[in-house]
Amino acid sequence: MCKCNTQVSYLHALLQLCARNRAAIQGQACHAQTFHFGLHQDTITSNILINMYCKSGVMSSARKVFDQMPERSLVSWNSLIGSHAQNGEAQQALTLFRSMQREGSLFSEFTISSLLCACAAKCAVFECKQLHGFAIKAAVDSNMFVGTALVDVYAKCALVKDACLVFDNMKERNVVTWSCMAVGYVQNELFEDALLLFRRAQIMEVEHDQFMFSSIVSACAGLAALIEGKQVHAIISKTGFGSNNVFVTSSLIDMYAKCGSVEEAYAVFTGIKEKNIVSWNTMISGFAKHARALEAMILFEKMQQIGLHPNQFTYSSVLSACSHMGLVDEAKSYFDLMRKEHNVPPNEIHYSCMVDVLGRVGKVSEAYHLIKRMPFDATASMWGSLLACCRFHGNLELAKVAAKHLFELEPDNAGNHILLSNIYAANKKWEEVARTRTLLKESMVKKERGKSWIAIKDKVHAFMVGEINHPRIAEIYSKLDNLVEEMKILGYRVETEHDFHDVEDSRKQQLLKHHSEKLALTFGLLCLPSNAPIRIMKNLRICGDCHSFMKLASRVTQREIIVRDINRFHHFRNGFCSCADFW
């Protein structure tokens, strides 16, 4: 029996090489050699074998080595648990942990961080809290890996406060810890907090990496904060992460698109050397939001020319592009193609786009039949879009059906009651109008108030309907009056049918005049240079009066006005809107 040290370390090195390269076949040959050298019962050799089999994905062999070892060490357990965690097999990892405890083996920071990782993937809150307890008892909670895993798992389970608490109490943090916290904020839609964290990291001169950048860019996208987004983009370019990471570049495309600058989104897109499916999907979705269906469709073709297969995201983006523009035939052919050509089964989002586009072009019954025969329960958004279409195309019978379903799903949504009331009014059913208006008044109390905001330099100015608190509000109202007078000469008439308060017409005119987007626009006119586009963000759908107003305002002032409402972007230029009045 030869146990020459150089040969042993040679075999170990070979096995480690196999592990790194996930070379199971060669690893197996080395495994045979361990018998030849009488090393098969050696703990370190067995651990290296377990690691090699885990890394190359042969879990059964790893388990066999583990089961046959005469003396298991902590590393043996950790390797196996860690591997199950990485494979997303939380249950197996936890079961092993329990056997480990039953056998009286102590665990380490390696064990806990692996298990936490497994729980993060499954959002297993209870297990995660328990593991946190174990970590404290075993005094491994101050370990950086354990702390980072805790931040990650708490954030993924939507326990942001717990994540923060762990983060703030950590003695030592690295770039992963910081990016986990940032990602945690973004995933819980706490975009402001993510940006504040990023600034804190900058002040503390923490190094950034691609993970941090992609999450911060997503935060800017979520806030529709173009100025901050551009600043972060500049930092990214300086650090050289600019065009070589698909996560960062996809986030950048999405950020520019959601901030209203589809041109800059496209510039990032064309600059990517190796685009993946997400790069394409994000760009297509960007064009869709901006009512540029043709470009969306062209990209859909181009991505296939370079050999990428459209997936569910791709299809939801092209379908929504079609629905925004009322391209019903194109939508139908995509809907057909997705299953036949690319084996993508349509999901609720795809059906929702189809219902929307069919309804928009007046094929209301067809939309209803699609809802009836789809394999899911219809969502509120589907009934809502059907109801809206019934109003537009005048179908009282289907409107009643849609409304009935809708009120079951969303009893407190004021917009739904408004729609139905209008339909009854159009059909001169005054009793029903009165009945719906009572329901409407109750729901109006809970209705979200209209709010718009505009960024001037580095400050965001927000306006509510009939705002009185802005420092320059008097100036704004006076400028708005002048603008309205100028527009009236061109034929602007306040469309009071878009206001649903139970008040007389003159008061309605007043309320409409002071819709938040009009105030934001006026403030933009006061503050921004005369050639700069005016970008306004809004929390609700833009009303018909404001839409006409913006069209005329773009003509009178010769400005480009970009309004993002809850669904999409409107680009107003010289009296026209990119949505072709279809929204």
Next chain:
DNA sequence: CTAGGGTTAG
């Protein structure tokens, strides 16, 4: 010999 994070949909 063992441990952590990110992008796209109505």
